[in-house]
Amino acid sequence: MRIRVKRTMEGKPLLLDYSLAEMREFVTASGHPAYRADQILEWLYRKQVASWDELTNLPKAWRETLRESHALTPFRSYSVRISTDQTRKYLFELHDGTRIESVAIPMKQHYTLCLSTQVGCALRCGFCLTGKQGFRRNLSSGEILGQILTVQRDLRSEARISNLVLMGMGEPLLNYDHTVKAIRMMLAEHGCNFSNRKLTLSTAGILPGITALGQEDFTINLAVSLNAPTDELRTRLMPVNTLYPLAQLLEACRAYPLPERRRITFEYVLLDGFNDTPGHARTIASLLRGIRCKINLIPLNAPSQLPFRPSSEAAMLRFQEILAKQG
Incomplete structure (x- = not known):
């Protein structure tokens, strides 16, 4: 490293x-x-x-x-840790001394960049350390865009960024105006000039934000952090579910306008003994039936501060097989 x-x-x-x-x-x-x-x-x-x-x-x-x-960059300083698989974890210090992270994930000849939209997070999801830090403030559109430009400068001689995911620190739909302003510049020819097919927003399920995003004059990919098959389990894991329970969330996903051949991604962090049984897999398959979607099963990166353990490889494979059979 x-x-x-x-x-x-x-x-x-x-x-x-x-x-x-x-x-x-x-x-x-x-x-x-x-x-x-x-x-x-x-x-x-x-x-x-x-x-x-x-x-x-x-x-x-x-x-x-x-x-x-004026400043050309929102950052006082930044550091980058490069792992053996060439994943790059960037830590940025902002002008007020707060810090955010971005992660550049290698994908053959290019990188996918995961971007932060807030300093900290208010949602307190049980599998995420960022929520334990609490919420400090929203990022401005320029602070979001600055992550892209700084990382691309750092990568210039090695590879380019081809995909952007709003899935770093914070909930992008709770910083809606600045996030949308940044997205417009990501897509604009006079800005970053990314294709809308290469841009994904990941949300914990903020229904007003999902609805508003679907009414914008651009369409980007949507990923939803699902993580549980029932309201009881999801609320224990993600307190935001008390505001926007599963039935309402899935209805908003059904209504989200997607171009042909695109799908909503449902992210599912597998937790040992909590949400990874065959019964859970069958319930998830039933819940998502009729939604044009794909499911991204994510192994828990389990630091000691979290109360969960990652699912075994056997449990993950069994879960995946059941979903595949259920279609």
Whole structure:
């Protein structure tokens, strides 16, 4: 395992927080022609600059003014741990001293990047350490986007990011406005320019957010953290289930607009003796019948602070076989 640490800029108003319209408004209000906004966005998202000196087609005097008034990055510093399988775990320190994580997972010639949307989390899911930290604050859209650009700069000579998953620290649908603003820039040609097929939002099941997301003028992939076949078990594991129980959650999933040949992903963390029996598998298959979906069975990464143990390999295989037979 290798660890690298890099220092970056102090906290200032963040250029990455601006949409195209907001950037044009800022630029013209500063006395410059609107096309300068497009130039700045090209430097930020296409060329992924890390220094004001690299913005060479902007007037030097204005570059110096921008250097004093704005930040190119939301991070004071970051470190990266690289495991033997080349998974990269990034720890970012934000301008206010809080910290978030991103994980870049190797996939042959590219990486899938898991992004944080909040500092901490309020949902207190029983299988997740982030919930034990409590909720600190929402990330801005630029703080979400900054994770992508910083990781891509770090990977530049090795591989590219081809898939984005909003599944790091926090619940993205409880930071709806900033998350959606970031998604728009992820998809925009003048932004990160990702295909909507390559972008997934993972939620613990925030029904108003799922409904609102389905009404946006873009469609991205949806993943739902399911983890239990009954309300009784799910509430013990995920207290949010008291607000949005299974029947309502699954109805919202049925109503979520998906293009042809796309499916909702249901994530299911297997916990020894809690949710991994053959009966649980059959109930899950029955619950999801009629929903165009796939199920992602996840082995628990069980630190000592959690009250659960991972399912055995035999239990996982049995669970998978039952789901496959049930269709």
